[in-house]
Amino acid sequence: MYEKFYGLTEKPFNTTPDSKFFFPSAKHTEALSSLLYAITERRGFVVITGEIGAGKTTVTRTLLNKLDIATKVALITNTHLTPKELIVQILEELEIEYKPGGKQKLLSQLNAYLVRQLANDVNVVIIIDEAQNLAPKVLEEVRMLSNLETEKEKLVQIILVGQPQLKEKLNNPKLEQFKQRIALYYHLAPLSRQETDEYVRHRIKLAGAGQNEVFTSDAIDMLYSHSRGVPRIINLLCDSALLSGYIYDSKQITEKIIYEAIKEREITHTAESAVSEEKLLQAIYCCSDCKEYASCEIKWIRGTKGEKQACCAKCQSHAQCLKGASKIN
Numbered sequence: 001m002y003e004k005f006y007g008l009t010e011k012p013f014n015t016t017p018d019s020k021f022f023f024p025s026a027k028h029t030e031a032l033s034s035l036l037y038a039i040t041e042r043r044g045f046v047v048i049t050g051e052i053g054a055g056k057t058t059v060t061r062t063l064l065n066k067l068d069i070a071t072k073v074a075l076i077t078n079t080h081l082t083p084k085e086l087i088v089q090i091l092e093e094l095e096i097e098y099k100p101g102g103k104q105k106l107l108s109q110l111n112a113y114l115v116r117q118l119a120n121d122v123n124v125v126i127i128i129d130e131a132q133n134l135a136p137k138v139l140e141e142v143r144m145l146s147n148l149e150t151e152k153e154k155l156v157q158i159i160l161v162g163q164p165q166l167k168e169k170l171n172n173p174k175l176e177q178f179k180q181r182i183a184l185y186y187h188l189a190p191l192s193r194q195e196t197d198e199y200v201r202h203r204i205k206l207a208g209a210g211q212n213e214v215f216t217s218d219a220i221d222m223l224y225s226h227s228r229g230v231p232r233i234i235n236l237l238c239d240s241a242l243l244s245g246y247i248y249d250s251k252q253i254t255e256k257i258i259y260e261a262i263k264e265r266e267i268t269h270t271a272e273s274a275v276s277e278e279k280l281l282q283a284i285y286c287c288s289d290c291k292e293y294a295s296c297e298i299k300w301i302r303g304t305k306g307e308k309q310a311c312c313a314k315c316q317s318h319a320q321c322l323k324g325a326s327k328i329n
C-alpha cells in the first residue's frame with residue numbers, strides 16, 4: 001500500500017523469517033557461524049536460545065542457504081510431538097523410505113540410514129525449532145539420538161533452537177545428562193541501539209529505497225527504547241509507522257509517528273523504558289496552536305482513513321495538531 005510513496009519496491013518490515021533480509025549483526029553472525037562450525041566439524045549437539053522474536057528462526061533459515069549439497073537437513077518445527085512422532089517426522093523430513101512399526105523399528109531404520117550417509121560423506125543435521133515446547137520425554141529421545149555415533153564420529157548433528165524457557169528446562173537437574181551432551185551453546189541477545197539503527201536502514205535499503213533517511217534519529221531512539229532491540233517488535237512498529245507516515249503524507253518517520261505506532265500496538269512499556277508515558281505524551285503532543293504546552297490534554301480520535309490517532313484535545317484535528325506540534329522536554 002505505502003511502498004510507492006517511499007520509493008520502495010516491496011514491504012521492508014514483514015514479520016516472516018525471510019533470509020533475503022538477513023541483517024548480519026555481530027550477534028546473528030556469531031550464532032550463524034557457531035552453527036556452521038558445529039555442523040562442518042560434526043560437533044554433535046548444539047543449543048541456541050534467544051528471546052521471543054530475536055531472530056532464531058531467521059538464523060536457521062539463513063543457515064539452510066549456506067549448507068552445501070553434502071549436508072542433508074531435517075527441519076522440525078512442530079514440537080508438540082510424542083517421542084515416536086518425532087522419529088517419524090525426522091524420517092519423513094530426510095525423505096527416508098521406511099517401514100512403519102514401533103519406535104525401536106523406526107530408530108533402527110534411521111540409524112541404518114545415518115551409517116550409509118556417513119559412508120557417503122554426507123553430513124546429516126536435525127534442526128528442531130521451537131524446542132522450548134518439547135516434552136521431557138521427547139528431550140530424552142533427542143538425547144538418545146545424540147548418542148548415535150561411531151567410535152570416531154557423530155552420526156548426526158542436532159541443533160535445538162528455542163526461547164529462554166528451553167534454557168530453564170535444560171537447567172533441570174534431571175536433564176543433567178542431556179546438558180553434558182551439549183557441545184556448543186549460544187544465546188542470541190537483542191540488538192543494541194546502534195544495531196537497531198543499522199537494522200532499520202538495512203531493511204529499507206533492501207526493499208529498494210537505497211540510502212534514504214526515512215527514520216529520524218529520534219524515531220530510532222524511541223523505537224529502540226520500546227522494542228529493546230527485538231527485531232520482530234521493530235518490524236511491527238516500523239510497518240505501522242510507515243503506514244501512518246503515508247496517511248499523513250510524511251516521508252520522514254518521526255518519533256511522534258513511532259509513538260503512535262507503539263500506542264496502536266499497545267506494547268507495554270518495560271521497566272527499562274527510558275521515559276515515562278506521561279512525559280512522552282507531553283513531549284510529543286503539545287501542539288503550538290493551542291499554546292498550552294505543559295498541560296496539553298491528549299485524546300484519541302479517528303483519522304481521515306478511520307485510523308486511531310493521538311491528538312491534542314484543543315485542536316480537535318489530528319492533521320492540524322501534527323502540523324503545529326512541537327517538542328517540549
Ligand SMILES: Nc1ncnc2c1ncn2[C@@H]1O[C@H](COP(=O)(O)OP(=O)(O)OP(=O)(O)O)[C@@H](O)[C@H]1O
Pocket residue numbers: 014015016017018021022023024025028050051052053054055056057058059162163231232235
Ligand atoms: N538478523 C535479522 N535480519 C533480518 N531480519 C531479522 C533478523 N532477526 C530477526 N529478524 C526479523 O524479526 C522477525 C522475527 O524473527 P524470527 O521469527 O527469526 O524470531 P524468533 O527468535 O525465531 O522468534 P520466536 O521466538 O517467536 O520463534 C522476523 O520478521 C525476521 O525477519
Ligand SMILES: [Mg+2]
Pocket residue numbers: 056057058129130
Ligand atoms: Mg522462531
